[in-house]
Amino acid sequence: MSNPQQLQPYPAARRSPVQGVRCLRCQLVQPPVPPGHFTCVACGAILPLQRWVAHPPPGVSRPAREGPPSPATSPAMLGETPSYRFGHPRWGFPAVVWRPAPNGPEPAGPAPSPQLRRAAWLGWLTAAAALVAAGAELWRFLLMIDGRTRVLSATEVATSDALVAASGVAVLAFAILAVAIAVTALISTHRWAAVVSGRAPARTSGAVAARLLVPGWNVYGAGQILVEIDTLLGPRHDARPRAASSRLVLLWWLSWVVNAVLVVVALGRGRGGSLQAIADTVEMHIAVDVSAAVVAGLGALVLRRFARLIDGPRPHPTRWVVQPPAPTRPLPSTPAQASSAAVRATSAGSQPVSAVPAPVPAPMPASTSSGDGPTSD
Numbered sequence: 001m002s003n004p005q006q007l008q009p010y011p012a013a014r015r016s017p018v019q020g021v022r023c024l025r026c027q028l029v030q031p032p033v034p035p036g037h038f039t040c041v042a043c044g045a046i047l048p049l050q051r052w053v054a055h056p057p058p059g060v061s062r063p064a065r066e067g068p069p070s071p072a073t074s075p076a077m078l079g080e081t082p083s084y085r086f087g088h089p090r091w092g093f094p095a096v097v098w099r100p101a102p103n104g105p106e107p108a109g110p111a112p113s114p115q116l117r118r119a120a121w122l123g124w125l126t127a128a129a130a131l132v133a134a135g136a137e138l139w140r141f142l143l144m145i146d147g148r149t150r151v152l153s154a155t156e157v158a159t160s161d162a163l164v165a166a167s168g169v170a171v172l173a174f175a176i177l178a179v180a181i182a183v184t185a186l187i188s189t190h191r192w193a194a195v196v197s198g199r200a201p202a203r204t205s206g207a208v209a210a211r212l213l214v215p216g217w218n219v220y221g222a223g224q225i226l227v228e229i230d231t232l233l234g235p236r237h238d239a240r241p242r243a244a245s246s247r248l249v250l251l252w253w254l255s256w257v258v259n260a261v262l263v264v265v266a267l268g269r270g271r272g273g274s275l276q277a278i279a280d281t282v283e284m285h286i287a288v289d290v291s292a293a294v295v296a297g298l299g300a301l302v303l304r305r306f307a308r309l310i311d312g313p314r315p316h317p318t319r320w321v322v323q324p325p326a327p328t329r330p331l332p333s334t335p336a337q338a339s340s341a342a343v344r345a346t347s348a349g350s351q352p353v354s355a356v357p358a359p360v361p362a363p364m365p366a367s368t369s370s371g372d373g374p375t376s377d
Contacts, residue, residue, distance in 0.1 A: 112189045116306050121300070182303065187209060255291065
């Protein structure tokens with residue numbers, strides 16, 4: 001950039017009016033003036049107009065272009081200075097510190113499949129406890145029906161109340177433990193799946209945790225996170241580079257929404273104080289417990305599905321192959337092994353050992369007696 005040192009304006013600036021330029025002497029922002037006026041309207045000082053000129057880096061020549069030049073790159077256009085309708089630009093790049101680029105992608109870390117399997121087992125325990133709680137609530141409802149026509153036993157009523165309370169505490173304890181482990185595992189799985197698939201994580205860990213834990217928001221956010229993980233881990237094809245979410249995940253999302261609606265209805269109906277409201281609340285508790293068991297069971301299946309997709313298919317034997325038994329004694333040496341042993345012995349300075357067995361000596365003939373006696377035939 002260079003400032004004009006003469007009153008003669010630049011050809012590019014002559015075609016456009018001056019507007020929005022601040023005078024360096026009186027600090028007055030210039031109003032729109034006709035083209036050709038380049039002095040301050042208040043004090044008459046020369047305005048700090050600038051001309052933007054682009055130069056190639058030192059030692060770099062302009063690359064030659066193939067084909068006929070376009071109108072934008074013609075010599076007539078390259079020789080002119082760019083003009084701006086409302087004055088020279090006022091923007092600029094921020095003053096930041098240069099940082100070195102990372103050497104490679106961020107490591108994915110260990111696979112979160114063990115955490116997913118632990119959360120799945122806790123999901124099964126939560127589903128079983130929810131079914132027990134639904135049975136306890138059903139027993140209480142049957143006792144309420146029988147109480148209209150007969151006097152109930154105090155032991156029976158106390159046992160029913162204790163079973164309802166104990167099962168409710170068990171469901172709450174298992175659910176809290178399962179949610180704590182499942183949320184941690186899903187946060188790790190969301191990031192791990194994105195890094196392994198060669199993508200940057202679309203959400204931070206805090207954003208994923210908020211969609212899983214914030215009441216009300218998690219009715220939609222939990223299903224959104226599970227669908228994203230399922231599409232990242234799911235199989236892909238050449239014709240379909242993005243995997244589709246499975247029906248299991250969509251079914252869990254539907255059950256999760258139904259359970260949330262039932263919880264809201266049960267809380268609203270429980271505010272009534274009439275006998276009918278109490279009976280309706282018990283019925284709603286049964287529906288909530290059954291839906292909670294469905295949500296926990298389907299959630300366990302979803303977590304196991306994610307763990308299987310992370311670990312890959314397990315090898316299953318297709319046929320049995322009988323392995324030959326190991327030899328009980330050393331096998332006889334072959335001629336090739338014997339020759340190699342002889343070569344090694346010769347190089348060590350000892351006599352070569354022949355691998356051919358030594359000939360068996362012939363039997364001795366019948367001996368003759370010494371002296372003049374008769375010989376034996």
